[in-house]
Amino acid sequence: MPLTEIACKNAKRRDKQFKLADGNGLYLLVHPNGSRYWRHKYRWLGKEKLLAYGVYPDVSLAEARERREATRKALRSGLDPAAIKKQEKLVAYVKAANTFEVVAREWYAKKDWAKSHADRVLRSLETDVFPHLGERPVADITAPEILAVVRIVERRDAIDIAGRVLQRIGAVIRYAIVTGRAERNPAVDLRGALKAPETVNRRALPAEDLPNFLRSLSEYHGSDQVRLAMRFHILTFVRPGELRSAEWSEIDVDNALWRIPGEKMKMGDEHLVPLSRQALGVLKELHEISGNSRFIFPNLSTPSKVMSENTLLRCIELLGYRDKATAHGFRTTASTWLNEAGWPSDWIERQLAHVSRNKVRAAYNKAQWLPQRREMMQAWADALFEMQIKGKVIQGRFVGLKAA
Numbered sequence: 001m002p003l004t005e006i007a008c009k010n011a012k013r014r015d016k017q018f019k020l021a022d023g024n025g026l027y028l029l030v031h032p033n034g035s036r037y038w039r040h041k042y043r044w045l046g047k048e049k050l051l052a053y054g055v056y057p058d059v060s061l062a063e064a065r066e067r068r069e070a071t072r073k074a075l076r077s078g079l080d081p082a083a084i085k086k087q088e089k090l091v092a093y094v095k096a097a098n099t100f101e102v103v104a105r106e107w108y109a110k111k112d113w114a115k116s117h118a119d120r121v122l123r124s125l126e127t128d129v130f131p132h133l134g135e136r137p138v139a140d141i142t143a144p145e146i147l148a149v150v151r152i153v154e155r156r157d158a159i160d161i162a163g164r165v166l167q168r169i170g171a172v173i174r175y176a177i178v179t180g181r182a183e184r185n186p187a188v189d190l191r192g193a194l195k196a197p198e199t200v201n202r203r204a205l206p207a208e209d210l211p212n213f214l215r216s217l218s219e220y221h222g223s224d225q226v227r228l229a230m231r232f233h234i235l236t237f238v239r240p241g242e243l244r245s246a247e248w249s250e251i252d253v254d255n256a257l258w259r260i261p262g263e264k265m266k267m268g269d270e271h272l273v274p275l276s277r278q279a280l281g282v283l284k285e286l287h288e289i290s291g292n293s294r295f296i297f298p299n300l301s302t303p304s305k306v307m308s309e310n311t312l313l314r315c316i317e318l319l320g321y322r323d324k325a326t327a328h329g330f331r332t333t334a335s336t337w338l339n340e341a342g343w344p345s346d347w348i349e350r351q352l353a354h355v356s357r358n359k360v361r362a363a364y365n366k367a368q369w370l371p372q373r374r375e376m377m378q379a380w381a382d383a384l385f386e387m388q389i390k391g392k393v394i395q396g397r398f399v400g401l402k403a404a
Contacts, residue, residue, distance in 0.1 A: 236258070
C-alpha cells in the first residue's frame, strides 16, 4: 500500500534501519536514531541504482513523489537520472563559485585605474551593489533585479551615481560573458529606464570678474591656509582633488616644479606643473603653516587627512560668488584666458592634463613643451597679479617661445 503522511510521521525507530515502501522504487529509510531519508531505487542499463531525495519531514511525501515521477520521466526519455543530478550539482557549484561579487572583484582587480578612481568604484560596488546582488550567481541576475538596485540609489536623489552604478553592473556582467560565466547582459535592457541626470554646471568665473574676485580673496578674513589654497589653485588650475591631496614631497623648489604622481591623476599618468614665482611665493607662506605636515593642505580639524572637498567651495561662497563660480571652474577660466591670449592649445591642454586620445602620443608628451608651459604659467601668474593691482582684466598676448 502507498505511504501516508501519518505513517511517515509516526514511524517508530528500531534497533536496525528499515524501509517503508511507497511504490515504484520510492521508500522512506528509517535509521535507529529516528532520522528518516527518502530513497528511490531504479534500474539503468540493467544495473540497480539509488537516488537520495532528502530528509523527511524537510522533504514531504508529496515532494518525494514529485521527484520520483521526474526520475521515471527521465528514464522513459532514455536518460540516466543520476547523471542528470550530478550535472545539476555541478551547475549549482559553478553558480555558487561565480556570484556577482566574486566576478566583480575579479573584474576590478584587472583594471589599471588611478587610485582615487579605483577607490570610488570599489566603494560604490560595496555600498550600493554587493548588499543586494553580491551573492547572486552572475548568470542568473535579471533586469528587474538590477533595476531595483539602481532605483534605491536613484531614490537618494543621486541620479548621476545611479547611472554609474548601472554602468558598473553592466561592465561586470560583460566581463562574466567574456570569461564564459554568463550568456547575456540584462543591464542593456535598462537603457532609458533611469531619470536623466541634470547637467552638471561647473560654473566658471568670467574673465571680467577676476580682478574683483582676486581683490576680495586678498581681503579674505577666514583661514590663511584656505586663502592661500584658493590662490595656489587659481595659479596652477589643477583639479580640486589634485590640489587637496598635494604633498610637500611632490614639490621640487630648485626646479620650480610640482610632480603629481600618476595614482592621484584622473587618467593615471604623472603630471608636471611648472611653478611660477607667485606660486612659489604662496608655497613659502604655506610652509610656515603646514611645513611639518605630510600634506600641503591638511584638514584643519584632522591634520592626518587632506582638506575637505567643500573647503574651496565654502571660500567662494563667503566671497560672494556662490552662483558665479566653482573651484573646478577656474580651470575653464584659465583655459579661456590663455586661448584668447593666443597661447598654443596643445600647451594649454597638456597643462590641463587632458590626455591625448592617442595613448602613444600621450606617453611621449608627458614632459613635452615643459619650457613653453613654464613661460605660459608665468605669464598667467603675472596677468593675475596685474589684474589684482590694476583692478581690470589684462588681455594678454602670446609672445613667448615658438611651438615645438
